Amino acid sequence: MVQAYRFALVPNASQEHALRSHCGAARAAYNWAVGWVGASWWQRRAEESYGIAEEDLTEWRPWSLPALRKAFNEAKHTDPRFAAWWEENSKEAYSTGLANAAAAFDNYAKSKRGQRKGKRVGVPRFKSKRKARLSCRFTTGTIRVERDGRHVTLPRLGTLRTHEPTAGLLTRVQAGTARILSATVRHERGRWFVSFQAEVKRDLVRVARPDAAVGIDLGVKILAVMADSTGEIRTVANPGHYDAARKQLRRASRTVSRRRGPDRRTGQKPSRRWEKADAARNKVHHRVANVREDALHKLTTAVAAEYGTIVVEDLNVAGMLRNRRLARRIADAGFGEIRHQLDYKTSRRHATRLVIANRWYPSSKTCSGCGEVKAKLPLHIRTYECDACHLVIDRDDNAALNLAALAAACVTGTGVAGDQDTVPAVPKPRGADQKTRTTRPAARRRRGGQVAQPCRTSGKQKRETVLKPKPLTLW
Incomplete structure (x- = not known):
């Protein structure tokens, strides 16, 4: 790889x-x-x-x-x-x-031509010297890691000292299990980094519980609620790295505002005191980003090394960030980075299965005990109360249990799991109108209502309802 x-x-x-x-x-x-x-x-x-x-x-x-x-x-x-x-x-x-x-x-x-996914890309524009990210890639020439484990050599740049030991790559190169293809230098977060792209031969690591599945429900107050196929539930609190540094950032920003900064309209140059204050403020931002990245790596590495199947939701993070009341906390939590890290760590290191639940799968509205689905469950209601089996459970715990049960049920060939039959026959524009239908468990179906078909799941053999729309009656 x-x-x-x-x-x-x-x-x-x-x-x-x-x-x-x-x-x-x-x-x-x-x-x-x-x-x-x-x-x-x-x-x-x-x-x-x-x-x-x-x-x-x-x-x-x-x-x-x-x-x-x-x-x-x-x-x-x-x-x-x-x-x-x-x-x-x-x-x-x-x-x-x-x-x-x-x-x-x-x-x-x-x-x-419509051959590229994502947002439409415009005509390439010139890069500004003030805003462009400093980056350069080397593919030929002298690219190596020195034997002392503390220096690297790049073309025309010579030998540069590294801040940390390079033993992880040096050992593989000396053993013949890695071959360096290219090197990229980049200035990021106030520091210079070098990234070696290497072709590595490595064995897959067996996970601790290959037969167990875990469902992960991400949130703001509780970063992750993890429920495995045996019913065990674990929670990971949201550290709130940015909120913890807001007081320090306010003080640093106040200092910057009281210095003579740059003004592009008049051509005013920043003072030395402003540059020092701005560097101090940036240092706080960089530390918050580094601590967040370290915490997310530790969380995803531990999860990927333990379970054989991991189920996460397909969250619309870009849409969630439009909520001005929750945008700061959602961005600080790093929902998108958690899924990205789980994606490559499960495939490259352990070759385990990562299941992405359908974005419209009602994990929070479905009862984890009997399978009844509620039509509405406002966000401020944090406790799920089932009207059929009278189960009372935390909202996030209920969602994590449903995701764990989804691991062995209704998995499509694209790796996306969910209630596929809930899509309306004639979708409305942009497909953002999918609503949850109210259903009852199989044992309590009402005559003339919607038909519920059970789907076998792993663990405690919980039941999931797959919906079929009721015929439309005109009068």
């Missing part, structure tokens, strides 16, 4: 200058490619406005990586933007920018 090993760097003043120069060269090459390709587009548009025939218009300039490299190598000797300094950096820096430009144009073309 291909795996990344990331280490923090401790460069000296000259090495940091070289790192910034390489990343700036990548940005400059990207902007050149965007301008070179875009020039033919604007030229054709101008010629069309004059009524020039299609066959007489300026030819389209290609944006493939080989074509961009060939054009850039011809232009770098005469273009005043590169002629004076392009030899100071490695050729890999310019290849990084050209490769990113080629990928950006490909994404735009595929999005325009």
Whole structure:
């Protein structure tokens, strides 16, 4: 498998200058490619406005990586933007920018043709020197981890010291079970990092309970409620890393506001005291992000190493962040990162099964004891009370039990589990109107109501209701 090993760097003043120069060269090459390709587009548009025939218009300039490299190598000797300094950096820096430009144009073309998932991608734009992320990728040249375990060597940059030991990658390289493919340097959260992409040969690790399944219900007050197939329930409290640092952030932000900051309208430069105060505030933000990342990695690693089947919900995190009352806490919890980490840790390390519950599966509205489904369950009601079997249980515990029971029931070929028959026959626009139908357990069905079909599940053989819509009657 291909795996990344990331280490923090401790460069000296000259090495940091070289790192910034390489990343700036990548940005400059990207902007050149965007301008070179875009020039033919604007030229054709101008010629069309004059009524020039299609066959007489300026030819389209290609944006493939080989074509961009060939054009850039011809232009770098005469273009005043590169002629004076392009030899100071490695050729890999310019290849990084050209490769990113080629990928950006490909994404735009595929999005325009409807061949790319997600939001529509616009025309590539120039990268700002003030906002662009500093990054550069090396694929050829001297790329190695030194034998002392505390230094790495990169093309044109030389040997750089690492903040932490590189034994994890060095041991595999020396044993012949890993081969370094490329290296990427990036400035992130106030520090420089190097990420080695390596082809690694490793054995899968057997989980502690391969026959057990766990359902994970994520929340704000309680970060995760985990219920396994045996009925055991465990909770993980939300640490609230951002809320814990808000007092410190307020004080740091107040200090920044009282210094003379930059003003782009008048060209005012920031004072040294403002730069120091801004660096102190950023340091608090970086620490919050690092602590959150560490906590999420520990949680997902422990879950992936214990259970053979993990069931999580397909949450609409982007839609949840539009709620101004909960957006800060949802973003601090990291719902999307939890699912992302479970996705690759279950497949790469343990080869276990990750089941994604349907977004419209009523895990909180379904009784974990008898299977009755309620039509409505407002968010402020934190206790589930079943009208059929009179079960009283915490709302999150009930949802986690239903997700755990869903592991062995109604799993589709795409890895998405849920109540597939609840989709209406004629969906409304955008498909965001799916409502939960009220159902009764099989033993208490009412005559003339909706038919409930039981679906066998693992563990305690709980029953899940699969709904069929009642025929429409007009009068």
